[in-house]
Amino acid sequence: MAGFAGITTEQDSGPQAAGTMAATATRLTKLYGEGNTQVVALDAVDIGFEAGKLTAIMGPSGSGKSTLLHCVAGLDSVTDGEVRVGDTLISDLSDQELTLLRRDRMGFIFQAFNLVPNLTAEENILLPLLLGGREPDPEWQKRVIDSLGLDERLHHRPDELSGGQQQRVAVARALMSRPAIIYADEPTGNLDTNSGQEVLGFLRRAVDDWGQTVVMVTHDPGAASHADLVVFLRDGQLVGRLEKPTPDLVLDRIRALEA
Amino acid sequence: MNPVLLLGRRNLASSRLRVGLTGLAVMAGVAFVVASFVLSDGLRATFNQIVEDVSADIDATVRATGDFAEVTFQAQTIDEGVLDIVSAVDSVEEALPALTSSKIVPIDGNGEAIETLGPPILAANQQDSPTSAVMLEEGELPDGPGEFAIDFTSAGTYGFEISQSYDIVGVEGREPFTLVGTTRFGEDNALAGAVLMTFTLDEVQRLDGNDGKINSIDVTAESGVSPDELIADLEAALPAGLEAVGSDVIVDEGQEDFGATVDIFGNVLLAFALVSVFVSTFIIANTFNILLGQRIRQLALIRALGASRRQVLLAALLEAFIVGVIASVIGLAVGVGLAYGLRAIMNSFGFNLPGLELVISARTIMTALAVGIGVSLASALTPSRRAARVPPVAAMREGYRYGSGEGTRRTIIAIILAVPGVTGIAVSLFGSIDSTPLLLLLLGGGAVLVFISVTMFAPLFSTPSARFLGAPLERLPWLGITGHMAxxxxxxxxxxxxxxxxxxxxGLALIAMATVVASSLKDSYRSTLGSTLTADFLISPPNGGTGFSTELVDAVAALPELDPVSSTRLGNIRVNGNEHDVRATDLALLTNLWDLEVISGDPATNAGPDVVSIHESVANDLNLAVGDELDIEFAATGTKTFTVNAIYENAFLISNYLIDKSAWDQNFSLNEDISIVASVAEGVEIEAAASALDELNAAFPQLNFETGAEYSDRLEGQLDSLVIVINVFLGLAILIAFLGIANTMALSVLxxxxxxxxxxxxxxxxxxxxxxIRWEAAVVSLFGALLGVVVGLVFGWVAVQAIAIDQFAIPVSSLVLYVLVATLAGLIAAxxxxxxxxxxxxxxxxxxL
Structure with missing residues (x-):
């Protein structure tokens, strides 16, 4: 990883930001379909996600933002290019190796259907650890659950929880294994404003207080403004970045991109 | 196009795999039904052809009249001298005597008396004529003393080689014969597992102990004489007690006999097939439920867009109808194949069924369609009605689940179904219903209702049961959270x-019931035999029916190691015009060898030609007491008056009428024993007695020389084989059940x-x-298997009470094994x-989404 850091875009291919990279993608290309119907979802994207930061990925529908997240998370295969998580080159791992990597070193928060219906909140939180046959660290577990305000809800099933509570359980699950990186795919997409703000607040605190690395896909400028850095995609290419974003700045940038 | 039709068709097209899985269960049920029809129709056609072929060149048969034979299941005999009378008739071209015996057994190259799985071992005289049904296959036909031939299939099965010497056991014991050739019976040698040997007439008569006797005479007419004229000429010449019948009568009788056997066989197969159909109904209902449940949003959407409940219902039923039609048609084809497969399987068990004539009757096709479509529609009805009740608003709401809040209603229906179900079973078993079809209908219908009722009750306890049964999964360290999820x-x-x-x-309920009844029977048999047979040894033929020389009992009695010794004979009598079995034995010795539980009198009193001992049921029916007189009619000698000298309670393995051998000798022409009982003489070790018997066993290798325990063991072995056959046939229903589990798991994965x-x-x-996924299926299978065993135990208990078996045995290890196998199979099915x-x-x- 030496010699490579930070985010490269067409507009800004200058010197890189400092800090270690939790995950990087090099010349990442993703094609869907064949022949006439072929779609370029990602076009030789180079990007790195700095450890201990909250990075937001934005872009219009079909820009490839979710595909980028999935490829970097090892959920989707890549057509060309390399993806590394930490030191591990994940683009040629087997399904088994990828699964273990996701289980042990990644956390996931999806837009909807985040929890297994037949498991209680607590079991959902511990699911990745239990799948790996690992004992949770009780102290850490308590801290995570307390900070998310879930201690009264631990024995409820997902269908007994509100949308916001469900999403907080998902955040707790992602944090439980202290993963190298947490991927959040539109984590506030299905929530009302208050619950959304709460969840974003938790993610922000996880980064600030515990040094977590979070990569979040969102289309909501308000959500993106919680990030340390916002990167913009369009037509499968990185087209901009914005440090220390505010909702207005994000909105301006989006308008500029859409113009 | 009608939107309902369109929707039904599109739904089918869009979920081919799911529909295919559903159709598979219907198809399997239909195929089994079709197979049972095709197999029995085909067998009937083949046997009919054989019977016709055998009589094809014969114009008339001469035989004894009357249906009252002195021994049941044995053809009546006539004097050989009749042959001269028949030959002397002008219109007769050829008259051939026929005699068949089932008392002659060949010893194979290993010195073992051959044994079949049930079909008879027959010995006939070889007719030297082109009209004979038994034709030469290889070598020569027997035409002198010490020669015999055997049908080529049996020669292959039991390893007989032409020109080798083999011992043949007749009523007089064993003697060497030379196998001069192999034969073929009709075109296909379709003996269905029976063994057919041929000898000269003299040899069959000698070996059968029937000198000068034959069963019948096959007659052909001079050319130009019609069969009717021939029969008229014969009738005119024949003495009383004999008749001449045309070959059409013989063919009809033969076809009726075979037809009755094939019918029983076909009905048994059909019963098993219906079990499969019943099981598949549950599976299809379940599948439709899940399929429609997965489509709630679509259903709600079309409701919101203006489809009526009726239209939704019709669309769902139409789908079921199409599945039924397709499954029936495929099932029809598969069933034909299955019929041939079943025939092959049964032949590999040694049944030797003849080639099947392919008969696909209109009845078979109609039944296939009716079963396939009927089952599909019936099982789709409830799920479809539920689908029609989906409110339009469910289209916009996530997580709408129908069918909730019906628990109470379901329980009430379950109770309502259980009452007639239990009543039906109770009435059929304990009531006095004479009509067999009605009895079977009540029994089958009752069982069906009880099964449906249990299935409807099951949701009341399935969740806690599955949680309990699945609890060990939590403890398995290698499963961890996976076990918890399962x-x-x-x-x-x-x-x-x-x-x-x-x-x-x-499936498990039926298997458990069969096993429970069988082991109760075994226990009961063993204990009753133990308390009834006070003698130490029992000598009997393997299939219970064929008699042997009365010289053997004398030889046994001559052994100093054994005393007392007696034999029994089995004959046929009429009392008040009704036929009954009668046993003849040494009444004076009987109570020393056999505990009859005599209530009054003593069989030994005045033991002689004019006393009879009777079972208490006879005494009650005819209102007889010891000392009363009873008229008994014999086939050979007419009516004689007997005095009742004893009434007994225990008729186990013994008839309801017992007479002395002296009475038998006066009234029966046949002279053969059917069993011998013997006790060890005082002061003699049982081993010494057994080795003394060994020598006689070598001379009569076709008989079983056994202690009471060995006899029980052998009968239990036979019962075990029967249970295995039943389980194999139920296996198909269980296979369908596992198809259902795999299907449900596939749908729930989806x-x-x-x-x-x-x-x-x-x-x-x-x-x-x-x-x-696998462990989830295992838990569900375990639940189903255990529930089945519980229901099977109850059914088994009821059956044991109904057939008045005095013991109720639970074969724990077998049942545990079944449950384990079922659980494992569920694991594999998933x-x-x-x-x-x-x-x-x-x-x-x-x-x-």
Whole structure:
């Protein structure tokens, strides 16, 4: 990883930001379909996600933002290019190796259907650890659950929880294994404003207080403004970045991109 | 196009795999029904042809008249001298004597008396004529003393080689014969497992102990004489007691005999087939339920767009109808193949069924369609009606689940169904119903209702049961959270768990019942025999029916190691015009060898030609006491008056009438024993007595020389074989049940696609995914199997009471084995859906809507 850091875009291919990279993608290309119907979802994207930061990925529908997240998370295969998580080159791992990597070193928060219906909140939180046959660290577990305000809800099933509570359980699950990186795919997409703000607040605190690395896909400028850095995609290419974003700045940038 | 039709068709087209799985269960049930028809129709046609072929060149048969034979199941004999009378008739061209014996047994090259699985070992005289049904296959036909031929199939099966010497056991004991050739019976040698030997007439008569006797005479007419003229000429010449009948009569009688056997066989197969159909009904109902449940949003959407409930209902039923039609047609074809497969399987068991004539009757086709479509529609009715009740608003709401809040109603229906079901079974078993079809209808209908009722009750306890049964999964260290998930999934939907387990429950219930009844019978038999047979040894033929020389009992009695010794003979009498079995024995010795539980009198009193001992049921029916007189009619000698000298309670293995051998000798022409009982003489070791008997056993190798315990063991072995055959046939129903489990698991994988995708995303490995699905199926199977065993135990107990078996035995180890095998099979059945689940594309799965 030496010699490579930070985010490269067409507009800004200058010197890189400092800090270690939790995950990087090099010349990442993703094609869907064949022949006439072929779609370029990602076009030789180079990007790195700095450890201990909250990075937001934005872009219009079909820009490839979710595909980028999935490829970097090892959920989707890549057509060309390399993806590394930490030191591990994940683009040629087997399904088994990828699964273990996701289980042990990644956390996931999806837009909807985040929890297994037949498991209680607590079991959902511990699911990745239990799948790996690992004992949770009780102290850490308590801290995570307390900070998310879930201690009264631990024995409820997902269908007994509100949308916001469900999403907080998902955040707790992602944090439980202290993963190298947490991927959040539109984590506030299905929530009302208050619950959304709460969840974003938790993610922000996880980064600030515990040094977590979070990569979040969102289309909501308000959500993106919680990030340390916002990167913009369009037509499968990185087209901009914005440090220390505010909702207005994000909105301006989006308008500029859409113009 | 009608939108209902359109929707029905599109739904089918869009879920081919799911519909295919549903259709498979219907198809399997239809195929089994079709196979039972095709097999029995085909066998009947083949046998009819054989019977016709055999009599083809014969114009008339001469035989004894009357149906009152002195021994049941044995053809009556006539004097050989009749042959001269018949030959002397002008219109007769050829008259051939015929005699068949079932008392002659060949010893194979290993020195063992051959034994079949039940079909008879027959010896006939070889007719030296082109009209004979027994034709030369290889070598020569027997034409002198010490020669015999055997049908080529049996020669192959039992390893007989031409020109080798083999011992033949007749009523007088064993003597060497030379096999001069092999024969063929009709075109196909279609003996269905029977063994056919031929000898000269003299030799058959000698070996059978029937000198000068034959069964019948096959007659052909001079050319130009019609069969009717021939019969008229013969009737004019024949003395009283003899008749001449045309070959059409013989053919009809023969076809009727075979037809009756084939009917029984066909009906038994059909009964098993109906069990399969019943099981498949549950599976299809379950599948339709899940399929429609998965389509709630679509259903709600079309309701919101203006489809009426009726239209939704019709669309769902139409789908079921199309599935039924397709499954029936395929089932018809598969059933024909299955019929040939079953024939092959049965032949591999040694039944030697002849080639099947392919008969697909209109009845077969109609039944296939009726069963396939009927089952599909009937089982789709409830789910379709439920689908029609989906409110339009469900289209906009996530998580609408129908069918909730019906628990009370379901329980009430279950009770309402259980009452006539239990009543039907009770009336059929304990009531006095004479009509067999009505009895079977009550019994079958009752069982069906009880099974439906149990299935409807099952949701009341399926969740706690599955949770309890799945509890050990939590403790298995290598499963961990996967085991927990399997347990939760198996118990989360009480109705689905109950419905999925239902098919297996029915199969296991029937198997458990058969096993319980069989082992109760065995226990009861053993203990009754133990208390009844006070003698130490029992000598009897393997199939119970064929007699042997009365010289053997004398030889046994001559041994100093054995005393007392007696034999029994089995004959046929009429009392008040009704035929009954009668046993002849040494009444004076009987109570020393056999505990009859005599109530009054003593069989030894005045033991001689004019006393009879009777069972208490006879005494009650005819209102007889010791000292009363009783008229008994014999086939050979007419009516004689006997005095009742004893009334006994225990008729186990003994007839309701017992006479002395001296009475037999006066009234029967046949002279053969059917069993010998002997006690060890005082002061003699049982081993010494057994080795003394060994020598006689060598001379009569076709008989079993056994202690009471050995005799019980052998009968138990036969019962065990029967249970295995029953289980094999029920196996098909159980196979369908597992198809249902695999099907349900496949559908629930489909239903839980997002959930599985999510778990895969957060780190569940493929192996863990497979384990989760498989163990879930195992828990459901275990639940179904246990429930089945419980129901089977109850059914078994009722059956044991009904047939008045005095013991109720629970074969714990067999039942445990069945449950374990069923659980394991459930685990394996889920392999395909488990594999599918583990191969799901994680991203597609998560984003599935």
């Amino acid at each position: 347990r939760e999934n198996s118990s989360s939907d009480n109705k689905r768990t109950a419905r999925t387990a239902a098919g297996l429950m029915i 239903e839980r696609t997002r959930e599985i995708g999510l778990m895969r995303a957060v780190g569940m490995t493929r192996r863990q995914t497979r384990a989760m 392999s395909f859906p488990a594999r599918r689940a583990s191969r799901l594309n994680v991203l597609d799965a998560i984003h599935q």
